[in-house]
Amino acid sequence: MSKKDIKLEAQALNAYYGDFHALKNINIAMEEKNVTAFIGPSGCGKSTFLRTFNRMNDYIDGFRVEGQILLDGNNIYQKDVQVDELRKQVGMVFQKPNPFPKSIFENVVYGLKIQGIKNKAVLAEAAEKSLRQAALWDEVKDNLNKSALALSGGQQQRLCIARALAISPTVLLMDEPASALDPISTAKIEELIYELKNHYTIVIVTHNMQQAGRVSDQTAFFYMGELVEYAKTKTMFTSPKDNRTQNYITGRFG
Amino acid sequence: MTNSEKNRLKDKAFQVFGIFCTFIGLVVLAIFLFDIVIEGVKRIDWDFLTSLPSRRASRAGILTAWVGTLWILVLTTLIAFPLGVAAGVYLEEYGKKNRLSSFLEINIANLAGVPSIIYGLLGLEIFVRQMRLGGSLLAGALTLSLLILPIIIVTTREAIKSVPRSIRDGSFALGASKWQTVWFQVLPASFGGILTGIILALSRAVGEAAPLIVIGALAYVPFTPSSPMDEFTVLPIQIFNWTSRPQEAFLNNAAAAIIVLLIITFMLNGIAVYLRNRQQRKIKW
Amino acid sequence: MPHIDKELERLKVKLLEMWDLVEYQLQSGREAMLTSNTELAKLVIKRDKKVNQFDVKIDRMCENFFALFTPVAVDLRMVLAILKINANLERLGDTAEGIARFVKKLDAPMHPELLEKTQVVPMYEEALAMFAACRVAFTSNDTQLAKSIIKRDKALNKIYRKSDGIATEFMQQHPDQISEALALLSIIKKLERVGDQVTNIAEEIIFYREAKVVKHKQDKKKKKD
Numbered sequence: 001m002s003k004k005d006i007k008l009e010a011q012a013l014n015a016y017y018g019d020f021h022a023l024k025n026i027n028i029a030m031e032e033k034n035v036t037a038f039i040g041p042s043g044c045g046k047s048t049f050l051r052t053f054n055r056m057n058d059y060i061d062g063f064r065v066e067g068q069i070l071l072d073g074n075n076i077y078q079k080d081v082q083v084d085e086l087r088k089q090v091g092m093v094f095q096k097p098n099p100f101p102k103s104i105f106e107n108v109v110y111g112l113k114i115q116g117i118k119n120k121a122v123l124a125e126a127a128e129k130s131l132r133q134a135a136l137w138d139e140v141k142d143n144l145n146k147s148a149l150a151l152s153g154g155q156q157q158r159l160c161i162a163r164a165l166a167i168s169p170t171v172l173l174m175d176e177p178a179s180a181l182d183p184i185s186t187a188k189i190e191e192l193i194y195e196l197k198n199h200y201t202i203v204i205v206t207h208n209m210q211q212a213g214r215v216s217d218q219t220a221f222f223y224m225g226e227l228v229e230y231a232k233t234k235t236m237f238t239s240p241k242d243n244r245t246q247n248y249i250t251g252r253f254g
Numbered sequence: 255m256t257n258s259e260k261n262r263l264k265d266k267a268f269q270v271f272g273i274f275c276t277f278i279g280l281v282v283l284a285i286f287l288f289d290i291v292i293e294g295v296k297r298i299d300w301d302f303l304t305s306l307p308s309r310r311a312s313r314a315g316i317l318t319a320w321v322g323t324l325w326i327l328v329l330t331t332l333i334a335f336p337l338g339v340a341a342g343v344y345l346e347e348y349g350k351k352n353r354l355s356s357f358l359e360i361n362i363a364n365l366a367g368v369p370s371i372i373y374g375l376l377g378l379e380i381f382v383r384q385m386r387l388g389g390s391l392l393a394g395a396l397t398l399s400l401l402i403l404p405i406i407i408v409t410t411r412e413a414i415k416s417v418p419r420s421i422r423d424g425s426f427a428l429g430a431s432k433w434q435t436v437w438f439q440v441l442p443a444s445f446g447g448i449l450t451g452i453i454l455a456l457s458r459a460v461g462e463a464a465p466l467i468v469i470g471a472l473a474y475v476p477f478t479p480s481s482p483m484d485e486f487t488v489l490p491i492q493i494f495n496w497t498s499r500p501q502e503a504f505l506n507n508a509a510a511a512i513i514v515l516l517i518i519t520f521m522l523n524g525i526a527v528y529l530r531n532r533q534q535r536k537i538k539w
Numbered sequence: 540m541p542h543i544d545k546e547l548e549r550l551k552v553k554l555l556e557m558w559d560l561v562e563y564q565l566q567s568g569r570e571a572m573l574t575s576n577t578e579l580a581k582l583v584i585k586r587d588k589k590v591n592q593f594d595v596k597i598d599r600m601c602e603n604f605f606a607l608f609t610p611v612a613v614d615l616r617m618v619l620a621i622l623k624i625n626a627n628l629e630r631l632g633d634t635a636e637g638i639a640r641f642v643k644k645l646d647a648p649m650h651p652e653l654l655e656k657t658q659v660v661p662m663y664e665e666a667l668a669m670f671a672a673c674r675v676a677f678t679s680n681d682t683q684l685a686k687s688i689i690k691r692d693k694a695l696n697k698i699y700r701k702s703d704g705i706a707t708e709f710m711q712q713h714p715d716q717i718s719e720a721l722a723l724l725s726i727i728k729k730l731e732r733v734g735d736q737v738t739n740i741a742e743e744i745i746f747y748r749e750a751k752v753v754k755h756k757q758d759k760k761k762k763k764d
Contacts, residue, residue, distance in 0.1 A: 054427060061351055084429040092427040098420035101443055111428035114438065160424070167428060187541075194542045213607035214542060237606035 004031040006073075007201040008053060008171060013067035015048055017060065022048050024225045026067075030218065035193060035202045037216035037233065039209065041253065044222040046205050050173050053203065054090040055083050071171070088115075091164030095176040097156035099148035099163075104140050107148045107159055111167035126166050133199075134162035135192050154185025161192065165200075172196065174204040178211065190215050209249055213237050221245045290516075294509025302510060306476055307492070311503030316511050319492035321478045322391070322471075323460060323518070326488055329395030330402065330459055335452055338403050342410025342448075347436055366404035373401045374468030382469050389470030392482040397465050402455035409451025413444035446533025450526045457522040461515065463490035489515045543608050547617060550600055554621050554628075557593035558674055561628050564590065564635035565670065565733070569663050571639055572726065575648040583639035590632030597625040613747070620747035624677070627736045627743075631670070634729050634736070641722040649723060650716055656705050659727055662698045665691065666733040673737050673744070682748045685741040689753070695734035702727045 008030040015023035023045045030036045038046035048057065055076065057063045068075045076086050088111075099107050108127040109117075117123060127144070131137040136158040140151070148159055157177060164172060174193070178186040193202060193215045206212050212219050213233060220230040221244070229236060229245045240246045247253050255263075305315025345362075349355040377397030387393040417440050425435040441448075466488060474495075475487045489511055496508035540548075564583055571579040601622045604610065610618055654660060669688050676684040706724045710717050742754040 056423065056427065059426070084431060087427060087429040092423075094420060094423060094427075096420055098418070098424045100421060100424065100439060110425070110438070111430075114428065114430045114434045163424075163428065191541060210609045213609065234603040234607060238602050 004033065006030070007032040007034075007071070008203070009068075009070040009073075010049075010052075011068040011070065013049075013052065013065065013069065015045075015052060015057070015063070015065050017048075018062040022225050023052075026227045028220060028227055028230055030201065030203065032201050033197055033199070034218060035197045035204060035216045036218045036220060037212035038203065038205045038220050038222060039207070039212050039248070040222035040228075041248065042207075045225040046220075046222045047175055049222065050175055050203060050205050053171065053173055054087050054092055056092065058083065088167050089169050090171040090173060091167065091169035092173040093157070093160050093164055093175065093177045096180045097153055097160055099151070099156050099159050101147070101149055103145045104148050104151070104159060105144040108162050108166050110163060115167070127162075130162040130166040131159075133165050133196070134158045135188065135195075136162055152185070154181050154188060157181060157185065157189060158192065161189075161196075165196075170201060172200045172202045174202065176205050176207060179207060186211070209251075221248060223248070287516075290509045290512050293506055294511075294513045297506050297510035298513060302507075303514075307474055307487075311499075311501055311507055314496075314504075314507055316489065316492055316514060318475045318478050319487050319489045319511065320514060320518075322475070322486035323488045323515075325391050325479055325482070325486060326395055326398060326466075327456060327460060329391060329482060330398045331452070331456060333395055334399040334402050334406055334455070337399070338406025338452070338455075339410050339448060341403070342407045342414060343436055343441070345407070346411045346414045347432065347440065362404050362407055366408065370401055370462055371464045371468060373397055374465030376400065377465060377469045387483070389472065389485050390483045391479055391486045393469050394466050394471055394486065394488075395482070397469055398459040398462060401462065401465060402459050405455040405458070406452055409455070410444075410448050413447025413451065414440055416447060417443045446529050450530045450533075453522050453526040453529070457519045457526075460488075460518055460522070461490055463488070463494050466491060467494075489518075543610070543614065546604060546608065547614065550597070550604060550618070550621055553593070553597055553600060554625060555674070555678065557590065557597065557625070557628050558677075560586075560590055560593065561632045561635065562667070562670060562674070564632055565638075565667060568635045568638040568642070569667070571642045572649070572663075573660070575642065575645050577643050577645070580639040580642040584636050584643070587632050587636040590629060594625060594629040594632075597621065601625070616747045616750060620743040623743050624740050627740050631733060631736050634733055637729050638726050641726055645719065645722060647719075649719060650709075650713065653706075653709050653716070653720060653723060656709065657702050657723060657727060658698050659702075659723060659730070662695060662727065662730050665694060666730050666737070669695075669734065669737045673740050676741060676744050680744075680748055682745050685744040685748075686753075688741040689738050692734045692738045695731055699727055699731040 006029045010026045010028050013023055013026040014021065026049060038050060040046045051057045052065060052069055053071070053076075057065075065077055069077055071086070071089065075081075100110060102110075105127055108130055109123040112123055112126055128137060128141075131140065136155060139155060140146075140159075148156065151159060157180075161172075161177075177193075178189045181189065190211060193204065196202060197217075204212075204215065216233045218230065219233045219236045221228045221236070221240075221242070223244050229240060229242045231241070236245065237249060240249060302315050303320070304317050305313060306317055307319075308314040345355065345358065349358075374397060377393060377400065381387045381393040381396045382389065385393075387396075421439050421443060422435055425439045430438070471491055472485055472487055475485055477484075479486045493508050493511045493515065496504045496511065499505075564586060567579055567583045567586075570576065571583060601618055604618050608614070669691050672684060673688055675681065676688065702724060706720045710720045713720075739754065742752075745751060745753050
């Protein structure tokens, strides 16, 4: 592996939904400014794992975690960690575009506003910067006060990315960000991910093998709550070590 | 006759029966409205709305009654709205899914089904006697608030539930607290639904006579109330009072007052429908 | 530029680097042959390892490209063409190495008369020219040029067919230089192979640009004749 710093790390991570053992002893380290793809069949725990990085599972009744998740070397499941502070560092984009039923501008600056930032100039600047980063600025700059719900699905998803970028995170979690979009919008999102990895550490869950191949540097294959294989994407896609990985990526499962 | 022919016949028969059932309610309502309007419309004029009650039917008006109703409406809203919405928000957003919460839920559902007269007795004991509010507007409004609280809680919860999980996730993921998420996202998005529920609850409260009679609202109040501690009457009580008189003229008065009461309820319902439609147009998840 | 295009560009650049190396090998082979420079010949033989490394590297890159990008249509044909051109270049490298091996065995310079009669020098020039033109056709996506290269191969074949007789005659006249003549004959045969390899590359260029299979067409025509 290259000499980049380790940004995210899971150590002996176990997760449970009540009695169900959802993640089994996961150990993984992800480098800074890299794209890591999580692949695996539905219910394999990849989304659950992704959500441990910003503690989105905390709201689920009966969910608990053992082990450590390290962000820049600090355990985010420590008692004194405030989740709102954590989430300023770890942004998230969801499967279905979920813009708030507000204007485009309000969507982008929401994260800043809840931090108490009221200065209009600051908000406007941040909005433009993140919309540009999300490759949406040119399409919406004249309609910032239009409802976000009037945008197309692909635009909505890029708006959600801009919204996440506005609070300047260092990590971006993406939970199947293109699975609800048409191929053109998907291609745009993928290009965007490729650009964004110059500045952010990105973890993406995807069901689309080609997508994992196109956008990611490393790929992790999960099966039944286990991390079966973690390797460079090229290595995994040309010569996977585990038979289960082979069967999954060649579409011969079960 | 083959089997499929039989089935088709059954289908037709049920269709006819269904239409009949649907129209029964409408027809009864139409007859009722027609009857009331015939009887009462000639009594409605400006004087009728602005006169105090009187022993003589031709001079009697409903000023104190509708002003009382208005007072009750406003006070009830002020009391029930924050209580009901806050309780709904707590149960839906904060309450853990444990035994206590299911106990609360069952009881709120039960409360919604309790006859209104029982609320009257409760109000009489607590507000009128224990809190020494007497037969005042405040006691009446508090009693009616109790009556509609379960409805408001349930509709608030339903409205909040209809806000998709993804909106909350989006807010939380940006570092928002639960309170910020509820205040900035969930409540604005569900406000139309909540308002609709409140208005429907109020339109029920407007029509209630029984609990108010129990707590001591009077049929004859020769002045319009000017503070929440004043004695009062409301339209349903006035109507009840007039219909129990033997004179024909008072029955006409009652019909006229019923028209006024119906207009108020229809208006409230109309506003509710309007708000709901607007909400549905504005937000498509 | 989309990600996939960047990766394709990288592949192309790598292939062209290999191309240049092979061209340099062929030119060096010619140089060594004309001047009987055995040192240069040894160098060419040694450098063939580098060509082979390119071959492995480009194979690997193509494999990764298929795995990661699952290309379709023009992208797919492009990578397929690169893969096959890569194989052809590798063989051209081997050919250059083969020529160098024959040169290495020579004790003295070639007899001028032999060179003159067999037309090996113009043949070598033509093969190199075709190879250079092929590179232009590849970089500029010029299928017309590629088609013209396929036709030029005939000239090489002609020289090759005549070389047997000329060599035999020469050997009868100069029995002391039989080994030289045989070596030259082998070189000519190698050059004829160069023509074929370049033709194959040109065919791949046409396939990638126009999605038309042109190879093996001529065989059919010949049968009709």
